Amino acid sequence: MDKVFYTVEGDLVVLTINRVEAMNAYDAETVDQLGKGLERFDDDPKLRVAILTGAGSKAFCAGADLKKLHGPSYEGGIHELWERDRQ
Numbered sequence: 001m002d003k004v005f006y007t008v009e010g011d012l013v014v015l016t017i018n019r020v021e022a023m024n025a026y027d028a029e030t031v032d033q034l035g036k037g038l039e040r041f042d043d044d045p046k047l048r049v050a051i052l053t054g055a056g057s058k059a060f061c062a063g064a065d066l067k068k069l070h071g072p073s074y075e076g077g078i079h080e081l082w083e084r085d086r087q
Helices: 028-043 078-085
Strands: 004-009 012-017 049-054
Touching (some): 012 028, 028 049
Antiparallel strands (some): 004 012
């Protein structure tokens, strides 16, 4: 399942974080998909505006999903994620 939807509407794109069950908190996969979506937007000269939103009606984005960003794959926690994907 996509964690970020990419929808083109004329000359704008809507990036929607789709993790309603976690109040749209981001994990590594969500950050990766957001980055790819923004690169896709940047590479398309016909697009002029990008809107970032969250699915559902409870929360736009609760921030980092700390349950997903700690453990063996992210021993450094959120700082490790930001160092890797800072751009």
